[in-house]
Amino acid sequence: MNDPDIRALLYPLLQSGVYVDELPTGTTRADVVHITPAFMHGYEVKGDGDTLQRVGSQLPCYARAYDFVTFVVTEKHLAKLLPQLPEWVGVLVATEQELREHRPACYNATVERAAVAGLLRLEEVKQFLLGYGLHHLPVLRRRDVAKLLQTSHSIPLSALAQFARERLIARMPQRLENRAVRKAERQARPARKTKRKKRTTTRKKSPQRVAKRT
Missing domain, CATH: 3.40.1350 (Trna Endonuclease; Chain: A, domain 1)
Incomplete structure (x- = not known):
């Protein structure tokens, strides 16, 4: 399969x-x-x-x-x-x-905040962190945000995970729409013509005559 x-x-x-x-x-x-x-x-x-x-x-x-x-x-x-x-x-x-x-799968107790945040867009993560009074977020890059989430104990994993689930679910209609558009575009494209490979014919070399030494 x-x-x-x-x-x-x-x-x-x-x-x-x-x-x-x-x-x-x-x-x-x-x-x-x-x-x-x-x-x-x-x-x-x-x-x-x-x-x-x-x-x-x-x-x-x-x-x-x-x-x-x-x-x-x-x-x-x-x-x-x-x-x-x-x-x-x-x-x-x-x-x-x-x-x-x-x-069956059992509950995983090794989930990390930075990894959950990595499923989201950076602006979405910053939006979530604003609710916890964090400053200077606009200038932070993704790796800076990941480090912040790894070291800060004031941000509950349960709240971040819930936020991530909500955002990913809300994004699904747009994903489906984008997928349908891409499928329609593929179907509208003309079929590609397959190029025929040119046959290369090699002439057989005639055996060279060996000149007789006199």
């Missing part, structure tokens, strides 16, 4: 809220993120054609940002994947007909 087949089985299971494909998360992109008013659940999809080489870099990014994390894989990957995942990470196994739950 490949990635689109697995996603087609996953989407109907994501009840309430919205889901976002390819959401930038730290240094990677989460394949699917299910966002509701109460939680964010990141999903990483591994089809038959994928490898597990990036799990070691993907998982820490998801663990710092999402309340729940689940890997959705084919049977091919299961045995090699499980030793790489902590017990709180959920695992779904994809078959041709359904997604079978190998183990």
Whole structure:
């Protein structure tokens, strides 16, 4: 099974809220993120054609940002994947007909403020921080804001996470509209003509006559 087949089985299971494909998360992109008013659940999809080489870099990014994390894989990957995942990470196994739950995702207690803020636009994060009486925000860059969130204990993670969920959900109609526009533009483009490769014919060189020495 490949990635689109697995996603087609996953989407109907994501009840309430919205889901976002390819959401930038730290240094990677989460394949699917299910966002509701109460939680964010990141999903990483591994089809038959994928490898597990990036799990070691993907998982820490998801663990710092999402309340729940689940890997959705084919049977091919299961045995090699499980030793790489902590017990709180959920695992779904994809078959041709359904997604079978190998183990459920448990609540993630390692979420960090800076990582949650990283899911938002910088201006949105500054808007949130204004409510906590912080000054000089307009001149701060993203890395400065991230450092501030890492070191300040006066900003509750629960409030920031709720703000992030609200903003991401509110943004979804615009995402869908943009997606529809891009799809219409692609369909309106004329089909590209495939260039025929010119055949190159090489003349056979006639064997040179060896001059007889006299």
